[in-house]
Amino acid sequence: MITIGLALPHYDGLFPTPGVTGAHRTRKALAYAQRAEQAGLHQVWVSDHLWLDVAPQDRRRSPDCWTLLAAIAATTRRIRIGSLVTPAPLRAPELLVHQIATVADLAGERVDIGLGAGWNADEFAAAGRRFPAVADRLASVERTAALIRAELGPMAPQVWVGGKRSGILGVAARIADGWNLxxxxxPADYRRCLGRLNTAQPSARRSTVPILRSVGLTTVIGTDEADLHQRWTRLRRWVPGGHLDGLSFDAWRSRGLIGTPDEVHNRLTAWKSLGVDHVVCALGMPFGLFDDEQVDLLTAAARRAGAATTAKPITQEGTT
Structure with missing residues (x-):
């Protein structure tokens, strides 16, 4: 059964009220994680970046990914949590494993670790880390996953690998529990990348548990055609950097999970038929939220499509 996750809003100004920044931003992100749990969503995902450049001279800062995940773990009981994705070379592997272990102490089996190779050289420089060559960054993903499993043993969280290029797909094929695109x-993009993933998968892995599959989709739901048009108008004003100014309404609504409840239902059903296990929904833009009502509309649409919308309660001592 397909499950539904939320790309949690947590960057400066990427909330329905754009002035939410700094400490208010971090507290608001935590509140939205709790709201997602109350709504019955399966998972929340936090991106692992120091900032997001939404336009020239417009840099939006973010709370630390693993610190925020620890806070979410401590203040929720059922919803799964994860990073989407942590650039493996950006953090010292031993320190990252220590952080993950602490979050797992609080969340039990609810943690998923998304790993990627990293791409933003400026971010590496700001963190005082060397920006390695592509091959070294890919190798870092494999080494980090191996260290997580060696240090945390049978209780190690699932490792997801995110990406679409051949190199990272090869890494996912060899070591990942799950893959995100x-x-x-x-659908054609997905089938093409999935073909590369399957081709790269060692024969020994093909006979074991299959790799879980997820896609990240921009999601905007209107109650009907008129309502969708109104939300489109509001979203264009809200999105920083004018990123939607050159896009027509019809081109925009062809993306991701954008449309009326019927359209969203049909698209979720289509992704499920392609073998997708999990959909990460970005409500307006990745890791932003322009409209509070979208959380409830998404939950209703997911239930209508037969998606699992409530994570299994955990029973580990200290977390129930």
Whole structure:
């Protein structure tokens, strides 16, 4: 059964009230994680970046991914949590494993670790880390996953690998429990990347548990055609950097999970038929939220499509 996750809003100004920044931003992100749990969503995902450049001279800061995940773990009981994705070379592996272990202490079996190779050289420089060559960054993903499993043993969280290029797909094929493709792939994009993933998968892995599959999709739901048009108008004003100014309404609504409840239902059903296990929904833009009502509309649409919308309660001592 397909499950539904939320790309949690947590960057400066990427909330329905754009002035939410700094400490208010971090507290608001935590509140939205709790709201997602109350709504019955299966998972929340936090991106692992120091900032997001939404336009020239417009840099939006973020709370630390694993610190925020620890806070979410401590203040929720059922919803799964995860990073989407942590650039493996950006953090010292031993320190990252220590952080993950602490979050797992609080969340039990609810943690998923998304790993990627990293791409933003400026971010590495700001963190005082060397920006390695592609081959070294890919190798870092494999080494980090191996260290997580060696240090945490049978209780190690699932490792997801995110990406679409051949190199990272090869890494996912060899070591991942799950694979994520974002943002807004078409079904043809997904099938093409999945073919590369399957081709790269060692024969020994093909006979074991299959790799879980997820896609990240921009999600905007209107109650009907008129309502969708109104939300489109509001979203264009809200999105920073004018990123939607050159896009027509019809081109925009062809993306991801954008449309009326019937359209969203049909698209979720289509992704499920392609073998997708999990959909990460970005409500307006990745890791932003322009409209509070979208959380409830998404939950209703997911239930209508037969998606699992409530994570299994955990029973580990100290977390129930």
């Amino acid at each position: 974002a943002w807004n792939p078409t």
